[in-house]
Amino acid sequence: MADKVILLDFWPSPFGVRARIALREKGVEFEYREENLRDKSPLLLQMNPVYKKIPVLIHNGKPVCESMNVVQYIDEVWSDKNPILPSDPYQRAQARFWVDFVDTKLYEPADKIWQTKGEEQETAKKEYIEALKILESELGDKPYFGGDTFGFVDIAMTGYYSWFEASEKLANFSIEPECPTLMASAKRCLQRESVVKSLHDSEKILAFAYKIRKIYCV
Amino acid sequence: MASSDVKLIGAWASPFVMRPRIALNLKSVPYEFLQETFGSKSELLLKSNPVHKKIPVLLHADKPVCESNIIVEYIDDTWSSSGPSLLPSDPYDRAMARFWAAYIDEKWFVVLRSFLKAGGEEEKKSVIAQLEEGNAFLEKAFIDCSKGKPFFNGDNIGYLDIALGCFLAWLRVTELAASHKILDEAKTPSLSKWAENFCNDPAVKPVMPETAKLAEFAKKIFPRPEA
Numbered sequence: 001m002a003d004k005v006i007l008l009d010f011w012p013s014p015f016g017v018r019a020r021i022a023l024r025e026k027g028v029e030f031e032y033r034e035e036n037l038r039d040k041s042p043l044l045l046q047m048n049p050v051y052k053k054i055p056v057l058i059h060n061g062k063p064v065c066e067s068m069n070v071v072q073y074i075d076e077v078w079s080d081k082n083p084i085l086p087s088d089p090y091q092r093a094q095a096r097f098w099v100d101f102v103d104t105k106l107y108e109p110a111d112k113i114w115q116t117k118g119e120e121q122e123t124a125k126k127e128y129i130e131a132l133k134i135l136e137s138e139l140g141d142k143p144y145f146g147g148d149t150f151g152f153v154d155i156a157m158t159g160y161y162s163w164f165e166a167s168e169k170l171a172n173f174s175i176e177p178e179c180p181t182l183m184a185s186a187k188r189c190l191q192r193e194s195v196v197k198s199l200h201d202s203e204k205i206l207a208f209a210y211k212i213r214k215i216y217c218v
Numbered sequence: 219m220a221s222s223d224v225k226l227i228g229a230w231a232s233p234f235v236m237r238p239r240i241a242l243n244l245k246s247v248p249y250e251f252l253q254e255t256f257g258s259k260s261e262l263l264l265k266s267n268p269v270h271k272k273i274p275v276l277l278h279a280d281k282p283v284c285e286s287n288i289i290v291e292y293i294d295d296t297w298s299s300s301g302p303s304l305l306p307s308d309p310y311d312r313a314m315a316r317f318w319a320a321y322i323d324e325k326w327f328v329v330l331r332s333f334l335k336a337g338g339e340e341e342k343k344s345v346i347a348q349l350e351e352g353n354a355f356l357e358k359a360f361i362d363c364s365k366g367k368p369f370f371n372g373d374n375i376g377y378l379d380i381a382l383g384c385f386l387a388w389l390r391v392t393e394l395a396a397s398h399k400i401l402d403e404a405k406t407p408s409l410s411k412w413a414e415n416f417c418n419d420p421a422v423k424p425v426m427p428e429t430a431k432l433a434e435f436a437k438k439i440f441p442r443p444e445a
Contacts, residue, residue: 076309090278090292096285
């Protein structure tokens with residue numbers, strides 16, 4: 001029986017993009033369904049009753065929620081190609097640790113950068129850069145967080161890389177002088193085929209960011 | 219495999235520290251427990267977890283692993299041939315276990331912890347209502363995951379049992395402080411039965427703090443204003 005894979009998603013989402021990348025890394029055929037987050041579909045509400053958020057991967061009718069959980073699931077189901085997590089238990093623990101760091105330390109400041117202005121935005125920028133510097137230190141001189149290969153932490157970060165330009169323009173700052181090697185890795189990730197196919201161009205994301213900023217009356 | 223050099227930096231009262239302790243017990247892995255003093259952080263902790271400076275930290279041949287649920291998975295991966303598997307073998311079931319473990323930490327426990335800090339009666343009532351809503355989700359999750367067996371993980375305690383069960387002592391302390399049963403047999407019969415089975419498990423009993431001792435400790439760290 002052929003696999004039926006549906007992804008409930010929202011085009012600019014830095015979380016949805018993670019699932020798209022993972023599916024493309026594995027060469028999985030999937031049906032992409034755009035959600036209107038201001039008018040969520042009955043399917044989304046039924047498949048993710050706890051959070052009512054995208055992305056939701058629906059595999060043969062069964063939902064998987066939370067972006068990095070979706071990525072891990074994709075890695076385990078389609079394990080024959082392009083491994084996303086390393087096989088060594090210690091390396092796996094390290095990859096999970098850094099993904100947890102990304103999702104706990106980048107999330108709030110990244111949001112505040114486009115939701116706020118003035119003092120609050122300045123504080124958010126500082127926290128964001130601080131967290132990026134810690135990540136850059138972990139990256140070291142490796143091309144990717146995964147070492148020589150694009151992996152779990154890189155996928156998590158690509159969601160944020162896709163919003164770097166919009167964040168920089170919205171809040172008038174530049175990440176590259178603060179984190180040059182992280183930016184080099186970011187550029188590498190953004191050129192990857194699975195990423196190029198999964199991302200909308202940065203102009204579109206920036207236009208979207210300005211639009212939602214207006215909604216927040218900023 | 220010879221008994222490796224395993225140490226765990228932690229504290230008796232921490233539910234997060236309980237998680238790797240239960241996992242190590244389930245895998246019959248001997249370890250040295252390095253108890254942190256409440257109110258201060260050892261050099262070893264700061265060196266082993268420079269990013270978060272938090273317990274628990276597992277040191278395996280001096281290599282640190284941090285974040286309790288990540289440590290539990292590491293223990294399962296490393297001592298995979300010892301004792302039962304802590305995660306289900308099916309990828310979908312594994313995704314469910316990880317989803318609910320994250321829910322417990324990000325939503326359910328945050329609410330539980332807020333009770334002991336809550337001010338007035340109104341705030342406390344709101345917290346209890348939120349907890350009970352969360353419990354209803356977890357009751358359904360238990361039925362879905364356990365598939366008729368005694369634990370989320372089936373016949374044996376596993377990752378998700380540990381993720382939730384570690385909070386049972388603090389839950390009891392909160393119930394005492396609230397004079398209200400939060401885990402109610404009438405509302406969540408399966409979860410209540412599970413809680414009893416979990417607490418009686420030989421891997422859990424030695425590391426579950428006594429409610430009275432924990433209640434005393436709670437009074438110290440969450441001082442209540444005089445009535």
